[in-house]
Structures are given as structure tokens and as C-alpha cells.
Amino acid sequence: MYRILEKRELTPVTKLFVVEAPLVAAKAMAGQFIIIRVSEAGERIPLTITDFDREKGTVTIVFQEVGKTTKMLGKLGVGDKILDFVGPLGLPAELPEKGHLCLVGGGVGVAPIYPKAKAIKQDRRPVRITSIIGARSADLLILEQEMRSVSDELYVCTDDGSKGFHGFVSQKLKELIDSGAAFDEVIAVGPMPMMRATVETTRPYGLKTWVSLNPIMVDGTGMCGACRVSVGGQTKFCCVDGPMFDGHQVDWTEAMRRNAMYVAEEKIADHQCTCGGGSK
Amino acid sequence: MTDQKKKRVEMKRQDPQVRRRNFNEVAQGYTAEEAIQEASRCLQCKKPMCVQGCPVNVKIPEFIKHIKEGDFAGALRVIQETNSLPAICGRVCPQETQCEEKCILGRKGEPIAIGRLERFAADFGKNGGNGGDSPDGGDCNDADPNGDDCCNGGCTGDDSRLKVAVVGSGPAGLTCAGDLAKLGYKVTIFEALHSPGGVLMYGIPEFRLPKRIVAEEINYVKRLGVEILTNVIIGRTLTLDDLFARGYKAVFLGTGAGLPKFMGIPGENLNGVYSANEWLTRINLMKAYLFPEYDTPIKRGKRVAVVGGGNVAMDAVRCALRLGAEEAYILYRRGREEMPARAEEIENAEEEGVKFMLLTNPTRILGTPDGWVRAVECQKMTLGEPDSSGRRRPVPLKGSEFEIEVDTVIMALGTSPNPIVSKTTVGLQTHEWGGLVADEETGATTRPGVYAGGDAVTGSATVILAMGAGKKAAAAIHEYLSGNSVGG
Ligand SMILES: Cc1cc2nc3c(=O)[nH]c(=O)nc-3n(C[C@H](O)[C@H](O)[C@H](O)COP(=O)(O)OP(=O)(O)OC[C@H]3O[C@@H](n4cnc5c(N)ncnc54)[C@H](O)[C@@H]3O)c2cc1C
Ligand SMILES: Cc1cc2nc3c(=O)[nH]c(=O)nc-3n(C[C@H](O)[C@H](O)[C@H](O)COP(=O)(O)OP(=O)(O)OC[C@H]3O[C@@H](n4cnc5c(N)ncnc54)[C@H](O)[C@@H]3O)c2cc1C
Ligand code: SF4
Ligand code: SF4
Ligand code: FES
Numbered sequence: 178m179y180r181i182l183e184k185r186e187l188t189p190v191t192k193l194f195v196v197e198a199p200l201v202a203a204k205a206m207a208g209q210f211i212i213i214r215v216s217e218a219g220e221r222i223p224l225t226i227t228d229f230d231r232e233k234g235t236v237t238i239v240f241q242e243v244g245k246t247t248k249m250l251g252k253l254g255v256g257d258k259i260l261d262f263v264g265p266l267g268l269p270a271e272l273p274e275k276g277h278l279c280l281v282g283g284g285v286g287v288a289p290i291y292p293k294a295k296a297i298k299q300d301r302r303p304v305r306i307t308s309i310i311g312a313r314s315a316d317l318l319i320l321e322q323e324m325r326s327v328s329d330e331l332y333v334c335t336d337d338g339s340k341g342f343h344g345f346v347s348q349k350l351k352e353l354i355d356s357g358a359a360f361d362e363v364i365a366v367g368p369m370p371m372m373r374a375t376v377e378t379t380r381p382y383g384l385k386t387w388v389s390l391n392p393i394m395v396d397g398t399g400m401c402g403a404c405r406v407s408v409g410g411q412t413k414f415c416c417v418d419g420p421m422f423d424g425h426q427v428d429w430t431e432a433m434r435r436n437a438m439y440v441a442e443e444k445i446a447d448h449q450c451t452c453g454g455g456s457k
Numbered sequence: 458m459t460d461q462k463k464k465r466v467e468m469k470r471q472d473p474q475v476r477r478r479n480f481n482e483v484a485q486g487y488t489a490e491e492a493i494q495e496a497s498r499c500l501q502c503k504k505p506m507c508v509q510g511c512p513v514n515v516k517i518p519e520f521i522k523h524i525k526e527g528d529f530a531g532a533l534r535v536i537q538e539t540n541s542l543p544a545i546c547g548r549v550c551p552q553e554t555q556c557e558e559k560c561i562l563g564r565k566g567e568p569i570a571i572g573r574l575e576r577f578a579a580d581f582g583k584n585g586g587n588g589g590d591s592p593d594g595g596d597c598n599d600a601d602p603n604g605d606d607c608c609n610g611g612c613t614g615d616d617s618r619l620k621v622a623v624v625g626s627g628p629a630g631l632t633c634a635g636d637l638a639k640l641g642y643k644v645t646i647f648e649a650l651h652s653p654g655g656v657l658m659y660g661i662p663e664f665r666l667p668k669r670i671v672a673e674e675i676n677y678v679k680r681l682g683v684e685i686l687t688n689v690i691i692g693r694t695l696t697l698d699d700l701f702a703r704g705y706k707a708v709f710l711g712t713g714a715g716l717p718k719f720m721g722i723p724g725e726n727l728n729g730v731y732s733a734n735e736w737l738t739r740i741n742l743m744k745a746y747l748f749p750e751y752d753t754p755i756k757r758g759k760r761v762a763v764v765g766g767g768n769v770a771m772d773a774v775r776c777a778l779r780l781g782a783e784e785a786y787i788l789y790r791r792g793r794e795e796m797p798a799r800a801e802e803i804e805n806a807e808e809e810g811v812k813f814m815l816l817t818n819p820t821r822i823l824g825t826p827d828g829w830v831r832a833v834e835c836q837k838m839t840l841g842e843p844d845s846s847g848r849r850r851p852v853p854l855k856g857s858e859f860e861i862e863v864d865t866v867i868m869a870l871g872t873s874p875n876p877i878v879s880k881t882t883v884g885l886q887t888h889e890w891g892g893l894v895a896d897e898e899t900g901a902t903t904r905p906g907v908y909a910g911g912d913a914v915t916g917s918a919t920v921i922l923a924m925g926a927g928k929k930a931a932a933a934i935h936e937y938l939s940g941n942s943v944g945g
Contacts, residue, residue, distance in 0.1 A: 204695075434827070
């Protein structure tokens with residue numbers, strides 16, 4: 178089980194795997210995620226379900242190599258097995274039935290917005306989709322073709338101007354809103370600072386903005402409480418109450434601080450990974 | 458009776474000053490001589506009271522007789538007739554309120570150390586004896602506790618067996634599965650986590666229950682022909698209805714009580730505040746105490762406060778010491794008498810240097826400007842009238858607030874059942890507090906063919922009660938599937 182059937186290097190640090198996981202594929206819905214473990218000594222880490230094929234029994238994941246576990250994962254190739262692969266976890270995204278939806282994806286966050294757009298198009302819902310995707314530079318941009326195929330309009334942004342709009346996705350969003358794009362709803366997924374900037378962009382317009390939070394998790398079934406986030410003054414467990422929340426209600430300062438809880442330890446683990454020592 | 462005969466044979470324990478800094482087992486177990494000596498104290502009562510005190514009625518005098526005669530494998534066989542997890546029960550059963558409380562010798566002296574002898578039989582019956590635990594069946598890769606490929610139908614060729622699904626691999630699920638396999642059913646356990654064992658694996662720390670022992674007991678159940686599929690969450694990966702659709706004729710729910718509670722006081726989301734579940738899961742299941750050899754990190758607090766007074770709180774605080782805490786506190790809102798933890802564990806914690814702040818209740822957690830725990834503010838309490846639990850209700854003393862400087866706070870306030878299965882299944886009733894509604898004798902739930910037991914039904918209880926419930930349900934499922942339906 179959990180054999181890797183296909184591997185694509187989307188950028189030097191972003192990889193796509195198609196994984197054999199029939200039980201997960203049978204139940205997966207847009208917005209849900211899985212938890213993996215790569216080795217016996219490994220950590221459990223969550224990754225969004227980017228795509229799935231119920232008939233073939235496969236699940237697609239896209240991940241950015243940021244630390245020890247994702248780097249070890251990236252070293253696996255076609256035919257290798259992922260040790261543990263459990264899901265689908267979290268609540269499916271509540272997608273609009275009609276109207277104009279703006280999808281905003283930053284960095285590896287483009288991967289999680291793709292299944293949402295795809296689900297809407299597959300259901301033939303009368304929803305117009307405008308997508309804004311971005312990355313630091315052109316070579317780090319992912320899934321542009323895929324996103325184009327499920328969007329009515331697509332805008333590409335890069336921080337360094339090497340492709341498309343020169344600037345952040347949130348700046349592009351503001352430009353579109355100001356020039357009269359009447360969005361009914363926004364879904365933004367990406368690094369915390371990008372989601373926060375997007376939420377601050379839409380707040381003055383009272384424009385409903387969903388975000389997909391990515392706190393540190395352990396079990397993913399509501400058992401540990403590691404993933405707690407404050408939304409509208411209430412504590413929520415992201416793995417069972419989320420991962421999508423109303424971005425205007427999220428306590429971003431707390432969420433970002435909690436995500437940085439193990440920065441010192443992550444450096445130690447990552448160093449071991451890069452220099453070949455420690456666990457495998 | 459001589460004085461010496463009144464006293465039980467002591468069991469060696471690691472020195473408190475040494476053990477407070479390591480994760481090795483605290484209690485070292487009897488040697489063969491010590492076990493025989495202790496076994497010789499048993500009066501071999503004709504009407505043994507001790508057996509009545511054991512929730513699964515282990516044939517105590519019988520197994521003790523085997524030990525006395527030096528037949529350790531025989532002792533283990535006798536225990537295993539009614540208890541499939543003896544190495545675990547011998548270590549973690551609250552014997553002082555069960556078998557040993559009833560032992561006749563306890564009236565005039567110390568009761569027989571039944572738990573220690575059971576542990577001895579389990580450990581020695583296997584290693585020293587000729588293996589009281591190897592029934593027929595295939596050889597499943599023993600070393601690998603996650604061997605989910607194990608027994609994929611390979612252990613026994615007979616596929617006409619009726620299929621039964623067991624959800625959750627804690628003591629309730631393991632026992633139910635083991636009994637059903639012995640009765641000739643084809644049993645599959647579905648476990649949400651990557652390792653089977655439930656609380657035995659993720660909750661109870663290595664120094665009280667070595668994970669090697671848990672893995673051995675799980676392998677015993679596997680050798681009975683039980684298949685264990687890890688990484689399957691019923692209610693997510695498969696629903697209960699999917700199980701019936703896949704040909705399982707009955708289902709046992711042993712999903713435990715895994716949801717943590719928080720107090721709802723300010724500051725609980727500061728960095729450095731853990732639920733006991735997260736703290737213990739990181740340490741036991743993920744082996745964070747071996748970081749960076751293992752990848753999962755944990756914050757090694759220097760000054761740690763654990764809120765609560767049960768076994769879970771004791772385990773959490775003793776783990777904190779072993780991770781290097783200079784000060785480790787128990788904050789408990791009632792008095793020592795009211796603490797639900799086992800007396801032995803409270804003593805162990807005290808010996809290791811844990812400071813008990815009783816009649817003390819946290820009111821908020823205070824943080825540093827960058828959001829880490831700095832202190833916990835507490836209130837002094839007094840005890841008022843008895844409440845519904847029969848214990849005296851703690852009442853706050855106005856104006857008694859004070860601060861304790863800590864960098865880590867662990868909430869060990871009890872847990873409740875996970876709603877994932879009940880929420881995704883039609884016809885399964887729960888109590889308001891989340892527990893599954895089930896018949897006390899049979900475990901039958903409100904849905905035909907579905908049985909439940911253990912913490913999922915009772916809320917947090919004990920290993921042996923969970924096993925007892927698994928046993929009763931196995932018998933009821935057998936009756937149900939052989940035609941004379943009971944309950945469900
Ligand atoms: C619901 C959810 C969906 C996600 N989907 C994706 C995805 O599709 N693609 C992708 O590339 N990333 C995704 N992430 C983030 C991904 O889980 C982290 O990048 C990964 O855990 C990093 O692990 P590491 O060992 O490689 O790096 P580390 O060096 O350990 O950590 C780097 C950063 O990742 C975060 N992190 C660390 N450990 C965990 C953990 N156990 N759980 C969650 N976050 C952690 C922390 O903020 C940390 O600072 C998702 C996170 C969540 C919660
Ligand atoms: C820290 C701690 C210390 C303890 N110390 C003692 C002690 O010293 N002595 C004692 O007698 N008792 C002790 N207990 C209590 C005892 O461990 C429990 O009462 C017992 O484990 C309950 O067994 P169970 O089989 O009902 O559930 P659990 O052991 O909780 O097992 C339930 C299993 O089901 C799995 N599961 C849950 N939901 C699903 C799902 N939807 N799909 C698939 N799998 C699922 C879980 O992952 C878990 O593995 C302690 C408990 C804790 C937490
Ligand atoms: S199972 Fe527990 S209660 Fe029963 S005899 Fe053994 S230690 Fe005592
Ligand atoms: S009651 Fe005590 S003395 Fe009597 S059989 Fe049981 S253990 Fe032995
Ligand atoms: S990850 Fe443990 S409760 Fe959400």
C-alpha cells in the first residue's frame with residue numbers, strides 16, 4: 178500500500194506524487210488532507226489532497242521541501258512506499274453554488290486550491306472562477322496549466338516580477354477588486370503571512386474570505402489538541418473543525434506564533450537530514 | 458503466621474534519584490526465587506475472594522500454585538485462559554482496589570502481591586518456560602509492531618470463517634478480537650493510528666509499561682489469527698456501513714475516550730501549553746524523548762506544572778522530570794485523599810521529587826511578550842459539601858490568587874469519547890457526554906450487530922475493565938452470530 182506511482186518535480190523544491198491509496202481515494206473530498214509518516218523514527222505531517230482518482234485508487238499530493246520530513250519524502254521515487262498514509266482528514270470545503278469566486282494561491286498553496294476549483298467545475302456549478310496564483314519567482318510557480326484548465330480567468334504573480342504581475346497575490350487581488358471585479362467570496366491558501374495579507378486586503382470590503390489553516394498537527398483526529406487555533410474568540414481543533422475557516426475571524430498572531438513553536442528543534446532535525454546523520 | 462509471612466516480598470525498583478532522569482522501567486519485577494517465595498504465602502483458599510475482585514476472574518490460586526511449583530509456563534497458561542494481556546495487567550491494574558483488596562491475607566497482614574506474580578508469570582512463562590503463548594498459526598513478523606501486512610489471510614487457510622470487525626486496538630479491542638479469533642471468527646482490527654495498542658502505546662509511559670511488552674501482547678493476538686489494519690479511521694477512511702457492506706457480520710467499537718479537555722481559562726493557547734494527550738503522545742507514540750534520534754520534537758520545560766490528580770497527571774509530570782525539568786508541580790484543586798491516581802504512582806512521583814500543590818486551581822496562564830508561558834496564576838481552594846461524585850466539592854478562596862513561575866503547563870483534566878464514529882453512523886445513540894449507549898452485560902449498542910465497550914462506553918476507566926468489556930462483547934457477538942441473538 179501507499180506506493181508512489183508517479184513523481185513530478187514541479188520546481189527544484191516542490192514535488193508531486195501520485196500515491197496508491199484506494200481507501201483514501203474512495204472517500205476524499207476537496208479541502209481534506211492526509212497525514213503521512215516516512216520512516217519508523219519519523220514525524221507525522223499533514224499534506225493536502227491535491228487530487229484523487231476514485232477509479233484508479235490514487236491520491237495526489239504536492240509538497241514543498243522545507244524541513245526534515247518533506248526532504249526525506251522528496252527523496253522517494255516511483256515504486257517506493259510511503260510508510261503511513263492516513264485520511265481523508267478534516268472537513269470537506271464548503272464550496273459556493275453560484276456567483277463569482279476568487280481563488281488565491283501562494284507558493285505551494287496553489288496545490289490545495291486546485292481540487293476546489295476542479296470540484297466546482299466537475300459539478301458544473303454556475304460559479305465563475307477567477308484564480309490568482311503566485312510564487313517568489315517564475316521558477317517556483319506550480320500547477321499553472323492545471324489551474325488554467327479549471328479557471329475562467331487566471332492571474333500569475335511573482336514577488337520578483339520574473340513572470341506576470343510584479344508583486345504579491347494580495348496586491349493583485351486588491352487591484353481586481355478596485356477595478357470592479359465583483360467577487361462574492363474568496364478562498365486563500367498559502368503561507369500564513371500570505372493568507373493574513375489576503376484577509377487584511379478583503380476585510381475593508383467585507384468580502385467573505387476562507388482560508389485553509391496549517392497548524393502543527395500530530396494525530397489529525399481531534400485527540401491531541403496540538404492543532405488548536407482561535408477563530409472568532411473560540412478555540413477550534415483545526416484537524417476536525419477545519420482546516421477551512423473564516424479568515425476574518427482567525428487570530429493570526431497566535432496561529433503564526435504557534436507554528437513557530439519548534440523552530441529550534443526543526444533546525445536540529447533538518448541539519449541531521451542534510452548532513453546525512455541521525456535517523457533515516 | 459510468622460511476621461515474615463505477613464509481609465509480601467518486596468519488588469526491586471530503580472532508585473528514585475536515578476530513575477527520575479531515565480525512561481527505563483521503574484519496577485524491576487521479581488526474580489524466580491522471589492516469586493516462588495511470594496507464591497508460597499498464598500493459602501490456596503477453597504473459596505478465593507481474590508478471584509471475585511478481578512474483573513476478568515483470573516484463576517488466581519491456580520496460577521500461583523504453578524509458580525510455587527516452578528512451572529512458570531503453566532502459570533501463564535492458566536492466566537491466559539481468562540486474561541489475554543497478563544504482562545500489561547500485572548503492571549498497570551489498580552490491584553489495591555481489585556484482586557489484592559479482596560485477598561484474605563490482607564485482613565491481618567499484606568495481601569498476596571497478585572499483580573507482581575501475574576507480571577512475573579507473563580515475563581518468565583514466555584522467556585523461561587516453554588512458551589505458554591504460541592498457538593498454531595502462521596509466523597507473523599514479531600519484531601514489527603506495525604506489521605499491518607501481517608496475517609493477510611495467511612495465518613489460517615480457512616476462509617469460510619465469519620468476518621467480524623473490531624474498531625480500535627486498545628485493550629478492549631485487542632481482547633474482543635483475541636476471544637473472537639479463538640472462537641473461530643475471522644477478525645480484522647481497524648486502528649486510526651500507525652501503531653496498535655491504544656492508550657497502552659500512546660498514553661502510558663515506557664517507564665511504567667515498556668512498549669516492547671505491549672508489542673509482544675499485540676503479537677500474541679496476531680498469532681491467534683487477528684489481522685490488524687493500521688491507518689484506517691472508521692468514520693473517515695471507512696464508515697461503519699462500509700464495514701457491513703464489506704461482509705463483516707458484526708462490529709465491536711473499542712474506540713476509547715481520546716478527546717482532551719481544556720479548562721477554558723485565558724492563556725491556554727500560549728506556546729508551552731499542552732494537553733496531557735499531546736504531551737504523552739509525543740513522548741510515547743512518537744518517542745520525542747529520543748529527539749533528535751526520532752524526529753518528533755517536544756519542549757523540554759525547566760519548570761513544569763501539570764493540572765490534575767489522576768494517573769494521567771502522574772504520568773505527565775513524571776515524564777516532565779525525565780525530560781529534564783528542574784521543578785515539576787502537580788496542581789490539584791482537591792486534597793490528597795481525593796486524588797484519583799493510584800496510591801503507588803503518587804508515591805513514586807513524590808519520591809522522584811514532584812511537588813504537590815493541593816487545593817490549588819489555575820485561573821489563568823500568563824505569557825511573555827512573545828507568547829510563551831511565563832507563569833500560571835492559581836487560586837487556593839477549600840473543601841465544601843460532597844458533590845455528585847461523593848468527593849467534597851472544592852470552593853475557591855477569594856483573594857487567594859498567587860503565581861507560580863513555569864515555562865510549561867500540561868492539562869490533564871480527563872478525556873471524553875471521540876465523536877467521529879457516532880457522528881458518521883445512523884442509529885448509534887450516545888449519552889450527552891459522548892459515551893456510546895451500550896448494554897452493560899453484552900455491549901450491544903442501539904444498532905443491531907454493533908457492540909461497544911471500554912472507555913468509549915464508560916469514559917476513562919481502566920485497562921482491565923476495558924478488557925472485561927471486550928470479553929463480554931465477544932461472547933455476545935458469538936451468540937448473536939450463532940443465531941441466538943442477545944440484545945442487538
Ligand atoms: C492541513 C494541512 C495541510 C497541509 N498541506 C500541505 C501541502 O499540501 N503541501 C505542503 O508542502 N505543505 C502542507 N502543509 C504543511 C506541511 O505539513 C509542513 O510543511 C510539514 O509538516 C513540514 O515538515 P518538515 O519536517 O519537512 O519541516 P519542519 O522543519 O519540521 O517544519 C517546517 C514548518 O512546517 C510546520 N510543521 C512542522 N511540523 C509540522 C507538523 N507535524 N504538522 C504541521 N505542520 C508542521 C511548522 O510551521 C514548521 O515551522 C500542510 C499543513 C497542514 C496543517
Ligand atoms: C496516561 C494514562 C495512564 C493510564 N494509566 C492506567 C493504569 O495505570 N491502569 C489502568 O488500568 N488504566 C490506566 N489508564 C486507563 C486505560 O489506559 C484505559 O482505560 C484503557 O486503555 C481503555 O481501553 P480502550 O480499549 O477502551 O481504549 P483505548 O486504549 O483508548 O484505545 C482506543 C483505540 O481506538 C482507536 N480509535 C479511536 N477512534 C477510532 C476510529 N474512529 N477508527 C479506528 N480506530 C479508532 C484509538 O486510536 C485507540 O488506539 C490510563 C490512561 C491514560 C491516558
Ligand atoms: S487481571 Fe488485574 S485484577 Fe485480575 S488478577 Fe490480574 S492484576 Fe488482579
Ligand atoms: S485470597 Fe489471597 S490467599 Fe486466598 S487464594 Fe487468593 S491470593 Fe491466595
Ligand atoms: S492534530 Fe491532534 S487534535 Fe488536531
